[in-house]
Amino acid sequence: MAETIDQIFVLAKDRFLDLLGIVLPDWIILLVRILISIAVLLAVAPVVMMYMTWLERKVLGRIQNRYGPNRVGIFGLLQPIADGIKMLTKEDIVPKNADQVIHFLAPVVIVIAPLLVLAVLPFGRNMIAADLNVGLLFFLGVSTFGVIALFMGSWASRNKYSLLGGMRAFAQMISYEIPMVLSVVPVILVTSSLSTAAIVEAQLGWKWFIFTPWGGFAALVFFLCGVAEVNRTPFDLPEAESEIVAGFHTEYSGMKFALFYMAEFISTFAISGLAVTLFLGGWDGPAFLPSWFWFGLKTFILILIMIWFRGTLPRFRVDQLMGFAWKVFLPFTLANIFIAALWALLPYPKNFIADTIGITVILTLLQIFNRKETPKKRKYLYAN
Amino acid sequence: MEILYFFAKTGFYATALVTLAAAILVVTLRNLFHCALALILSLLGVAVTYLYLKAEFLAIIQILLYIGAIMTLLIFAIMLTHRLTDRSVSQTNRQSLPAFALLAVFNIFFIASLAAVPWKINSASLAAKIDTQALGAFLMGPYVFPFEIISIVLIIALVGAVILGRTDQ
Amino acid sequence: MTPIPLNHFVIFSLFLFSIGLYGTLTRRNVIGILMGIELMLNAANINLIAFSRYISPNPETGQIFVIFVIVLAACAAAVGLAIVLAMYQNRKTVQAEDIHILKW
Amino acid sequence: MAYAYLIPVFPFIAFLIIIFNGKRLKHQSAAIAIGGSLLAAAVSTVVILNTLKGATYSHTFEWIRIGTFSLNFGILIDPLTAMMLFVVTYVGSMIFIYSVGYMHEDPRFSRFFAYLSLFMASMLGLVLSSHYVQLFIFWELVGLCSYFLIGFWFEKPSAAKAGMKAFITTKIGDVGFLIGLFLLFTCAGTLQFKDFTPEFLAAKTQAGGGLFALAAILIFAGACGKSAQFPLHVWLPDAMEGPTPVSALIHAATMVAAGVYLVARSFVLFAQFPQALEVVAVIGTITAFMAAFIALTATDIKKVLAYSTISQLGYMMAALGLGGFSAGTFHLMTHAFFKALLFLGAGSVIHGTQTQDLREMGGLFPRMKITSLTFLVAALAISGVPPLSGFFSKDEILLTAYESGSRVIFLILLVTSFMTAFYMFRLFVLAFLGKPRKKIHAHESPAVMTVPLSVLALFSAVLGIPGSPYWNHWFQGFIHGGHAQEIHVNLFVVKCSVAAAFSGIALAVILYRFLPKVPEWLAKIFKPLYLVSYNKFWLDELYQLIFIGPFKKISQLLFRFDAVIVDGAVNQSAVQTVNLSALKNWFDQHIVDGTVNGVAWITQRMSRILRKLQTGLIQNYLLILLLGLLFTIVIGFYR
Secondary structure, three states, rough: OOOHHHHHHHHHHHHHHHHHHHHHOOOHHHHHHHHHHHHHHHHHHHHHHHHHHHHHHHHHHHHOOOOOOOOOOOHOHHHHHHHHHHHOOOOOOOOOOHHHHHHHHHHHHHHHHHHHHHHOOOOEEEEEEOOOHHHHHHHHHHHHEEEEEEEHHHHHOOOOOOOOHHHHHHHHHHHHHHHHHHHHHHHHHHHHHOOOOHHHHHHHOOHHHHHHHHHHHHHHHHHHHHHOOOOOOOOOOOHHHHHHOHHHHHHOOOOHHHHHHHHHHHHHHHHHHHHHHOOOOOOOOOOOOOOOHHHHHHHHHHHHHHHHEEEOOOOHHHHHHHHHHHHHHHHHHHHHHHHHHHHHHOOHHHHHHHHHHHHHHHHOOOOOOHHOOOOOOOOOOOHH | OHHHHHHHHHHHHHHHHHHHHHHHHHHOOOHHHHHHHHHHHHHHHHHHHHOHHHHHHHHHHOOOOOHHHHHHHHHHHHHHOOOOOOOOOOOOOOHHHHHHHHHHHHHHHHHHHHHOOOOOHHHHHOOOOOOHHHHHHHHOOOOOOHHHHHHHHHHHHHEEEEHHOOOOO | OOOOOHHHHHHHHHHHHHHHHHHHHHOOHHHHHHHHHHHHHHHHHHHHHHHHHHHOOHHHHHHHHHHHHHHHHHHHHHHHHHHHHHHHHHHHHOEEEHHHOOOO | OOHHHHHHHHHHHHHHHHHHHHHHHHOOOHHHHHHHHHHHHHHHHHHHHHOOOOOEEEEEEEEEEOOOOOEEEEEOOOOHHHHHHHHHHHOOOOHHHHHHHHOOOOOOOHHHHHHHHHHHHHHHHHEOOOOOOHHHHHHHHHHHHHHHHHHHOOOOOHHHHHHHHHHHHHHHHHHHOOOHHHHHHHHOOOOOOHOOOHHHHHHHHOOOOHHHHHHHEEEEEHHHHHHHOOHHHHHHHHHHHHHHHHHHHHHHHOHHHHHHHHHHHHHHHHHHHHHHHHHHHHHHHHHHHHHHOOOOOOOOOHHHHHHHHHHHHHHHHHHHOOOHHHHHHHHHHHHHHHHHHHHHHHHHHHHHHHEHHHHHHOOOOOHHHHHHHHHHHHHHHHHHHOOHHHHHHHHEEEHHHHHHOHHHHHHHHHHHHHHHHHHHHHHHHHHHOOOOOOOOOOOOOOOOHHHHHHHHHHHHOOOOOOHHHHHHHHHHHOOOOOOOOOOOHHHHHHHHHHHHHHHHHHHHHHHHHOOOHHHHHHHOOOOOHHHHHHOHHHHHHHHHHHHHHHHHHHHHHHHHHHHHHHHHHHHHHHHHHHHHHHHHHHHHHHHHHHHHHHHHHHHHHHHHHHHOOOOHHHHHHHHHHHHHHHHHHHHHOOO
8 A cells, every 4th residue: 555655646647658558659659658657747836925925925924024925815825826826917027128028038947947956856755757877977967058048038138237136147157066066076976876766775764864974964954055056045146135126037037037937936945855865865765655755755855945044144245255165165175075985995883984984074174274364453652 | 660760860950951051151241240140049959969970978068068158258259349330331351252162162062972971880889888987988088188288288278378368567 | 681781870970070171270269269179179089989889899988088088178177268368367368369478 | 422423513604605695695704704613613612621520532434445455534533632622712703803803894704714714624524523534625625725715805916915825835834734734644654643553653663754754744734834833934924914803813813723733633743753843843943033033023913912822833843842742732722812812902902093003002092992901801811911821821831841851942931021011011001012113093892892802801811720720720621631640840930931021011111101212212222133023034025035045046948948849839839720721711612612502502503493383372382282181182082
């Protein structure tokens, strides 16, 4: 029974295809098999996004000691749908000077990337749309499209604030991509695979990488970099309202604006999902609940943490942001690769000790080298 | 099943056409930013071509490095060297016509000579599956020396770029 | 099922190369020239992979060379763009024709 | 003992460090120099202690090989060397320390210490040498240092001239020395010290030792130059232009003693030839007397001490010449200490009063107690008051003279001894007692100067004991290489000596302390004698008249010759060259240049057309490149 529930979506898909197979030739079945996955992802992603907006508003509301949306539907559950209707019916304003084509293309392109990367996330046992043997790399590669699209939007708007936001996003994403990729390298090193499914397989039975010394820190770095990659607080400089209006999407309204939002939320979801896949054991969990439930639960918790960040943390300054990536994350992740290699090389108790020592050393060194130079107390010669 | 292969082959030619069209846009468009976007499209087409050659790893690397790194750099440079409302004059110089003529002749000769070459197709290689692990083993095995050299070159380029880019002296 | 003929890849890459060369020859903007060079490099990469896949007994070799070429392209782009930026800062131009003071 | 080569190395390293880092080191250079000298002193102490146990050491290595002959340099340590090491390193170190205070304000402070270190290294090298040529090299090096240091304040013309005078005068002696070495090598075939044994010389001189004697006398000429003996002594008083520590170290204690050392080192050679010894004795005696006589009337405090030095060196020479090897060397050692002390005391006085003229001093005793007391000790020592060191050494010289049978020399030396006591106490009374004759703000020198004074005073006081009857003439035995010397005390000589000393002191004190008018009166009465003394026997003027005047005349004559005949020839050839050149010029201008210019003109015309090809546009070049490539392909296609 538990097995059936675990595989319920897979079984449903197979039954459906079997039914089709009675009347249709093989090659159409093959196509349909692919198309079903795509369709499901395309259908699920906007729903996920809509309810993430609801969740965010609700949780932020609770953090700020208010109710959040509560008028449309019970607990305001229909609020996202109302928002959607509002967005769709709003006037679509395009600046006169804007580069029309690119201004239109930018929001379209920007949602493509997060939708594409969903394909390599294993949502549950056997529930992966495309088990590429370079899945992880695919995820990282495709997500860089976001930068380009964002840049297209900011450039095409012909607006200073947009451009500034675009520049900031560009610098930030480039900077944080490096420690993000480097923090993933130890996982690849230990599992010797780029396939997301294989990575989850390697963690089955509570051997989640977050429980290893290197994995714990790598997960932390990865998660924080992920937060920066999707431009969420406290790394939301590209759209800092108090500084540059709304950053790269200043000149967007209506559904195009909604698409930017959608991209952001789906990215958030995808990054959380990848963090779960890489470090939190993916869909692994006690068998009394289905695997996809565990995946959803873990992802949900990570998303909650991000919302929690947004509710509590102030925004970084630009130099702090860059310094954080280049002075703290980058050296640490580089060292972490060696630490993970030690873990893979040595037998159990030794590798634990070696890793602990290694991480202590690198953290101490970072502490020393990043020590803030406190300016000397000023001496006043003629004033007191 | 045959029909799927047919679709796939058609896909290749379509990709090639899109790639070439995008490439032509790259060299003809007036707005440099549009050029860059067309170049991204063209590079994507090349990545797909790699997939047809069963080089998935390279396809992803192409996206990650060319589009994720080189093109972003290029666009950044465009942003820094152009005004927002840059109505630029002609983007091509006076030698476009001789260049076109020469290249046309060049292509004709090349295609003519290509047709005459009897390629010895190695079917074992054609069918071989190259996974990322094998590539890694090659990079760390027989090609470790060039691999190290290329990393040094990369570091030098990095340092050089930083030195060239600094303005305070 | 017959594979796509090798010549088709080669001709595709030839066209891509020619277009890139055309861009390199005719673009007035230095960044445009750089783009043309990127196209040419890609054409070369296609050739490398195609030949290693179809002819070479070691199909991996071509791919490894492509990795090297991509890294070199990244180096070229980084240094080239740094030069372009330096040029823009010093001479306020990115037109290739304006940079000819070493002529006579 | 094998580490003895380190002794000169330490000061030399100090010299190198200071001379190359002087600007940066500033006053730290003194620390380095003192460190070098103290290290040298420490190593020397070890060596000396070993020598006291009776050990000698000699090590040679091949320096140059010429055919079958090889020049072996090396290190030779015997009691004489040990004694010299003791003198040079201990007195040197004290003077180094003293100089910190004395030279403190000098802008070339570090250079001074560099020179001092170099001098120290050279002097130690000289002392340790095992070969005449090696000794000669160091001999010249110390001369060079002496030149540097006399002319240390080269802004003063007199100092620069004094340096040159010293250099040239000693060079005259050195020429003799060098010729003597040549002669000696021709006769003996070796210049290694240890080869010169009485037996060897006896064997060599069986055929007749005339050349040997000549060589010895010529070597003595070198010693004369260095030790400022009679005809060549004129440089030493002028050398007082140098800083006072230099006078103390080089021109009182060590370098001038090098001549005595040389004679002592070659004593075996001299001893073989009575003629040579006689020359040494006579010259020494003359020098001793004459210098003392001049010192009677000198008014410059340092000049007095300089003549005193010459006089004492004459004593040593006389002692050596009379066969008193141990007497000469003993006096060399004691003299080094008390004369260094005297100079340093004088330096302290000069430092405190800013004057060198005795007539301007007076009454310094209450203001400069330490300086005065130490000076007094030294003055008593040099006067030969028992039981200070000078008494024993001088007494032994007198004894030697007495026993040599030459009464004239004995009497002259005795009178000299009296005069020594007299001029020393004239100096002491004029400088320290009585009332100030001029308003001078005298003050005691800093501790860095007075401590070395006190140490030297201690040495001056007690250093005579090892050579005294109380220690059973231990020193004399030691210097002779452990052979106990039978020296019997001659009470008559002792009485004479003590009487001379005390009468000299008494006379000086009476005349200058209580009857200040009498000296002037005496000077008037004995005017000729006074003038002789005051004008230093007119020796400088004599040299001017005999040597320098004619030399200048010859020079002028040669200059005329040069100006008229040589220059005329040269000028004439130049005129011809100019004429020829004019011809060549025309040829060059019109024919050669014409060709060259023509080629250049053609090239220029061609270039003007061809440079159009170079557009400076990289894309243009690329297009041409493509054209070339295409051309190649076409050719390849239709080949």
